[in-house]
Amino acid sequence: MTEFGDFMNVLGDFGPYQKLLIFFISLPLLLNPFQMIGQVFMVLEVPHHCDTSWIRAVGPNLTEEEQLNLTLPRGADGAYEQCRRYSPVDWDLDSIRSYGLNATEECRSGWVYPAGQPPSLLTEFDLVCERKDLKDISQSIYMAGLLLGAIIFGALSDRVGRRPVFLISISLQGFFGLGTAFAPHLYVYMAFRCVVGIAVSGILITSLALATEWVGVSRPKAVLITHCCLALGQVLLAGLTYGVRNWRLLEIAGNAPLFALFFYIWVLPESARWLVTKGRIEEAKKVLQKAASFNKRTIPPELLEQLNPVKQTKSGSILDLFWKKQLRKVILIMLVTWFANSLVYYGLSLSVTSFGLDIYLTQLAFGAVELPARLSCIFLLEWFGRKKTQAVLLLLSGLMCLIITGIPEDQPVVITVLAIIGKFTATASFSTSHIYAAELLPTIIRQTGVGLCSMSARVAGVLAPLIRPLAEFHQAIPLAIFGSPPVLVGLLCFLLPETSGNDLADDLRSAKPQLRSKNLEELAKKDFTDDGADLKKDIYRSLESK
Template sequence: MAFTPFLFMVPHVPHHCDTSWIRAVGPNLTEEEQLNLTLPRDAEGSYEQCSMYSPVDWDLDSIMAYGLNATEKCSSGWVYPSAEPPSLLTEVCNRFLTHRGWGREGTPKRLPSPAIPTVSSFFLPRIGRRPVILISVFLQGLFGVGIALVPHFYVYMAFRCVVGASVSGITMTILALATEWIGVSSRPKAVLTSHCCFAVGQMILAGLSYGIRNWRLLEIAGSAPIFAFFFSIQLLPESARWLVTKGRIEEAKKALQKAASVNKHGFPLPGLTLAFCILKLKPETQAKSGSTLDLFRKKHLRNVTLIMSCAWFADSLVYYGLSLNVTGFGLDVYLTQLAFGAVELPARLCCIFLLQWFGRKKSQAVLLLLSGLMCLVITGIPEDQPVVITVLATIGKFTATASFSTSYVYAAELFPTIVRQTGVGLCSMSARVAGIVAPLIRLLSEYHRAIPMAIFGSVPVVVGLLCFLLPETRGADLADDTGAAAPELRWVPATHWKTHRQGNREKK
C-alpha cells in the first residue's frame, strides 16, 4: 500500500486564492466582504477556486465603487478551510507551489506520480534474488515512514521515488523467485496467489483512508507493517536455478536440500522447476552472465522484449488511468476504491484458470482488448450516469488487473534465467513510464472529458493485437540461456537418487 495512499493524501477540498493583499487598504473588512471584492464567481454562483481579481493600488472606496474586472490565476497561493484535516496538499504542496510561483500558471491539479526508477534489473543478476528483496523491504519501510515526517516537497518527492523503486524491486524479485522455484503446472497459482495480496491491500487502503484523514498518520499506517516481513527472513530462500547459472553449484545443492527437508521429500522435488539430482548437477561450461544487450542481439528475444514492454505499458496505462480516476466517476471516492480493490481479487484468481485453459498468449491479448474496449465505451456514456460509468470502469479494472497479472507470469516464462530479471525489469520500467504518463493524460480532460478515456482505451487495443505475435509458453519449462553455451541441468530419475542415497549409507 506504500505507493497508493497518494490519492487520499491530496483530497479535493474547497479552496480559493489568497487575496490578503486587500487587507492593506481595508483592514476592517469581514472575510465575506474580502471575498466578494476580490474573487469572481463561476456559473453556479460559487467563488472561483483558482482565479482572482488582479490586485490594484487603489483605495478601498474606489474598489468598492468601481469594482475589479481584470482576473488572473492565483499568484499568492491558496486558502483552505481550517476545519479540514491536514493533507499533503495543504501542508507541503501548497507551500511548494506558492514558493515556486506556480499559482500563476493555473489550477493546482493532483500532482503526477514521481518517476519510479527500476534498479532491481541491474542488481539482481549480480547479487541474487534474496538480498534484493530484503534491501527493498527495508528501504520501503524506512522511507515510507520517513515520508510522514517530511517538511518540504522536494524531500517528499525524493522519498517517494525511493519507495517506488523499492516496491518495484520487491514485486519483480518475488516474481523471479517464485517462477524459478515453482514447476510449470503450479507456477500461475503461486505467482497470482501472491498478487491477491495486492487486492487485499487495496481494500484495506479504502478502510484506512476512510478512518484516518490525517495524511501523515495514513502514510505511517500504510508503510510500517512492512517491517513485520523481517520476522520471516529465515524462510526466504535464494533461487537455486539462479545459483546454478552463476556456477555456484554447492549453494544450489544446499538450497535444494533445505527445500527437500522442509517439504519432507526426496528428489526430484514435486512442483520444483529444478527436477534433477543435485549430486549429478555439474556445469558443462563456465557460467555466463546475461546483460541488457542480450535482449536485443537475438531476433526472438528482441521481438519478445519489444512486444512485452508494450504490453506492460498498456497494462499500466489503463490500470492507473482507471485507478487514479476514482474521484472522477461520480460516486464516493472511498466506495469506488473499495470496489476497485474488491474486483482485483476475483480478477487475479480467475486469471489462474484462464492461463491454464486458454494459455498465456490468448489470455494476454484478449484481456488487453477487453480493458481497452471498456474505456472506449465509457467515452460515450453521459456524465449524468455515474453508476453506469463506475460499473464499466470496474469491469475495465477487472480485465486490466487480470491482464497485468498475466503479463507477470508471461514475461517471466518468456525470458531466459540469465536475463529474466533484466527483461522483466525493462518491462517494468515501461510500465512505470505509463504510470507517470497516466495522470498527465488525465489533464487533457480540460479540453474534452472523453480524451483521456479514449487514449486509455485505444493503446491496449492496439497492443492486444500485437500480443498475438508472441510465442505460447503454457506447459513449457523455463529457458536458462539465450542460446549460447550454459550450464546443463541434467535430469536424474528419483529411483536413481534413492539408489545413490542408499549406496552412500552402505559405504558409511
C-alpha cells in the same frame, strides 16, 4: 546432466516450503497499492479561494462574507473565483465600498481553505490553481522511480541474486516511505517518493522471480497468490484512506508496517535455480536440502551429485534479448504488452475521482474486483493457455475504455460499471503478463528481461498521470488514449509462443521452454501407430539421457 525440473519433481511442485516462501514475499505487496495510488486520496479537491486578508488593515471589523464580497470576483455561475482576486489598493474602506475594485490578479498571497479541514497534501503545499499540475507531476515522478528501479534492480538481480535485492528494496521502501511523512517541502516529498518507487519496483520484480523459480508447473498459482495480496491491498487502501484523513499519518500507516519484516534477513532463501546458473552448486544443494527437509522429502544423494552448473554460467546481456533470434520477437511483443497493460491499468486507477460516484466506494469496488480478477487467471491460464488469455484480456480492457468515451457524463453508474469491468480485465491481463514473461525468458537473463519489460510498463506509468489533464480539452481524450494501445497490442499477442505445461529454460541456448521429464514419461507410456514408432524411440532416448 540432471535438469533442475527433476529436483522440483522430487522436492514437490508446490510444497509447504514454497507456500511459506510465497507467504513471506506476499506480505510487502499488501502495501504496494498504497504507494501506487494512495496519493490520489491526499489531493482531493476542497473549496478554496485567494487569501485577501490585506483588506483587514482598512476594515478590521468586516465579516467574512463582506470581506469576500469586496475582494473576490465572481464567475459566470455567481460563485466566488477560486484562483483570482481583486488587486489590493491603498484606498480607505468607504472608497472601496463606493467604487468597488476592478483589476484582478492571481493569488499572490496564498489560499484559504475551510476551517477544520484535516491537513492534506493539497492544502499543505497549495496544489491548486496554477500549481494543480504538480499533483500529476508528483505522481509521474513516483512512476519514474519505478522506471529507475526496473533499470537498476532488473540486471542487478541477475548478477547478485534475488534475495539481496529483495531485502535492500524492503529497507529502502520502509525508510524513505516513512520519511515522506516528515517532508518539509513538496520537492523533498517528490524526491522521497521517487526513491520509494525505485524500491517498490525492486520488490515487484524479485518477488516474481522467487515465486517463479521456486515452484514447478504450479508457478502461475504461486505468482497469482502474490498478486492477490495486491488486490487485498487495494481493498485495505479504501478503508485506510477513509479512516485516516491526515496525509502525514496516512503515510506513516502505509509504510511503518514494513519494519516488522526485519526477520526476512534470516528466513528468506535465495533462488536455488539462480544459484545453479551461477555455478554456486554447493549453496544450491544446501538450499534444496533445507527445502526438501521442510517438505518432508528426501533428495537422493546420487541425484544431488548430478547437479552441475549449466554450461553457460556467464550472465546474459540485455543485448542478447535482441540479438538472439528466438528471443527478439518475444521481448519486443512483451515490451509493448507491458506498456499497454500499464497504461490502461494506471489510467483507470488514477481516474477514480472522475467517474462521478463517491471516491471511497469506487476505490472499494476497484479493489474488490481485483481479487476475483487475479484468482480467475488460475483457471483461465489452465483452460485457455497463456497466449489466448493474454490477448483477449488486453483487448477487452482497451475496449471498455473506448466504450466509456461514448457514454454521457450524466450516467455515472454506467461509466463506473464499465470502468470496473475494464479494471477487472486490465488486472487479470497484468497478472498474466507477469507469468508469461517469466516463462518465456531463460533463467540466465530472466530478471534482465523482466526488468526491461517493467521499464516499458513504468514509462506508461509516468505518462498516465500526464495524460489525465487532457480531459480539460475533452472528457473522452484520456480514456481514448488509455484504451487504444491495448486493443492493438492484444492482436500482436497471438504471435507469441505458448508456454503452458512447459519447464523453464535456464540458458540462452535453450531459450525455448522445454517439456518436463514428467511430461515425457506420460507421452512415452502412450501407444503410437507404426508411423509414430520413431517418435516413441526418441522419447525413450530423451529419458535415458537424463
